Each structure stands twice: as C-alpha cells, then as structure tokens.
Amino acid sequence: MGGMSRTRLILERQWLHALLLGVLLAGAGLASGLDGVRTGHLWGVPTPVWFRLAIASAVAHQVYVWFCWRTQLHASLFTRVLGRAGFPVYAAGFAALGVARVVLVFCLASSNRDSLAVNFFVLRTFAVIAAIPAAYLAYSVMRYFGFRRAFGIDHFDADYRSLPFVRTGIFRLTRNGMYVYGFLLLWVPALWFASSAALVAALFSHLYIWVHYYSTELPDIKRIYGKGIEGSRCKV
Numbered sequence: 001m002g003g004m005s006r007t008r009l010i011l012e013r014q015w016l017h018a019l020l021l022g023v024l025l026a027g028a029g030l031a032s033g034l035d036g037v038r039t040g041h042l043w044g045v046p047t048p049v050w051f052r053l054a055i056a057s058a059v060a061h062q063v064y065v066w067f068c069w070r071t072q073l074h075a076s077l078f079t080r081v082l083g084r085a086g087f088p089v090y091a092a093g094f095a096a097l098g099v100a101r102v103v104l105v106f107c108l109a110s111s112n113r114d115s116l117a118v119n120f121f122v123l124r125t126f127a128v129i130a131a132i133p134a135a136y137l138a139y140s141v142m143r144y145f146g147f148r149r150a151f152g153i154d155h156f157d158a159d160y161r162s163l164p165f166v167r168t169g170i171f172r173l174t175r176n177g178m179y180v181y182g183f184l185l186l187w188v189p190a191l192w193f194a195s196s197a198a199l200v201a202a203l204f205s206h207l208y209i210w211v212h213y214y215s216t217e218l219p220d221i222k223r224i225y226g227k228g229i230e231g232s233r234c235k236v
Contacts, residue, residue: 040113
C-alpha cells in the first residue's frame with residue numbers, strides 16, 4: 001500500500017467529520033451566548049468555562065479515537081511502535097478522555113444548576129428514565145462482550161474479527177446500543193440539576209457521536225468485516 005493511498009484511508013470521510021463538527025460547534029457557540037447557558041459558577045470557575053471544557057473534551061475524545069483507530073488499522077502505528085502494549089496504551093487514553101467527558105458535563109450541570117425553568121419533579125423523573133437504559137447498556141457491554149471490544153480492539157487484533165455478533169442484552173433492541181442508549185448518561189446530570197448549559201453539551205455530544213459513526217466507524221466496519229455489514233460494531 002503506497003503512502004498516498006494509506007493517507008487517504010486514514011482520512012477517509014474526515015471531510016464529513018470536519019464539516020459536521022463545524023456545524024455543531026457553530027450551534028454550540030450560538031447557544032453559549034444565551035443568558036440561561038451562561039449563568040452560575042462552580043469552585044470559582046464560571047459556567048462558560050465549564051461549557052467550553054465540556055465541548056472540548058467531546059471533540060478531543062472523538063478525534064483521539066479517529067486518529068488511533070485509523071493509524072492502527074491502516075498503518076499498524078501503535079503495535080509497530082509499542083508492540084503488545086499498543087492497545088493498553090490506546091485504551092488508557094480512551095478511558096481517561098471518556099471519564100473526563102462525563103465528569104465535565106457533571107461539573108457543568110452543577111455550575112449551571114436551576115437555570116432551566118421546568119418543573120423540578122418532571123426533570124428528575126426524566127433523569128431517572130434516561131439513567132436506566134444507560135445502566136443496562138453498561139451491564140450488557142460488561143456481560144456480553146467486554147470493554148476491550150467496546151474500545152475497538154478489532155482495530156488492533158485480527159482474532160477479534162471472527163467473533164460472533166452480539167444480539168443479547170440491550171443489543172436485542174438495536175445494533176447501535178452504544179450511541180442510542182450510552183450517551184443518555186450525559187443527559188442525566190443536565191436533567192437532574194435543571195441545567196440549560198449541560199443540556200446543550202449533552203445534545204452536542206449525542207449528535208457528535210453520530211458524526212463519528214458515519215465518518216469513522218461505519219467505513220471501518222466495512223473495511224474490517226465487509227461492505228455488506230451495517231449497524232454498530234456489535235462484534236467490538
């Protein structure tokens with residue numbers, strides 16, 4: 001595989017990623033100017049700073065995954081440089097950025113609490129409802145195929161590519177359980193604390209993960225498993 005063709009594969013559909021990310025960032029920027037999104041502070045840090053950190057963490061996480069997946073899949077970068085430690089190093093970065101993404105939305109929601117003029121009981125009821133499928137997803141991942149596969153080990157280890165598809169647990173309901181239900185976790189603090197800013201951040205993240213799916217994950221699925229395979233990485 002020539003250098004140019006490898007580069008094209010690594011950058012496949014990233015024009016779509018950049019375009020849609022630009023649209024989402026523009027929307028988040030407009031929302032950040034609203035009074036309800038700007039009010040509040042936490043530990044002396046004003047809400048607009050928490051808002052920018054929450055958005056930036058989402059972008060950093062998904063750009064990191066794109067870079068790691070594609071450079072490993074098409075250039076074996078991590079395993080060539082780090083050997084057997086390639087996947088653990090990548091997974092540690094994935095986990096750290098993922099946790100930061102959730103923690104920052106919680107911090108944002110706490111900073112901007114009570115900025116949403118909706119009945120307190122109604123919001124907390126919806127928060128509990130959102131938490132249930134998110135928790136069931138976590139159980140399904142842990143019970144049926146493990147977090148290593150959820151992190152994308154099929155980009156690193158070809159042995160995982162022959163494992164059967166998962167159609168149990170929450171994946172009986174949808175092939176895209178990670179994105180449909182997993183990101184409901186980010187809505188929980190926004191609803192629980194009645195935070196306008198956290199709702200915007202949760203919506204941004206939930207839309208942006210679908211940008212990742214169509215620009216990065218779906219092309220990778222087709223290259224790893226074959227062009228006829230659609231849906232989420234139920235083997236992952």
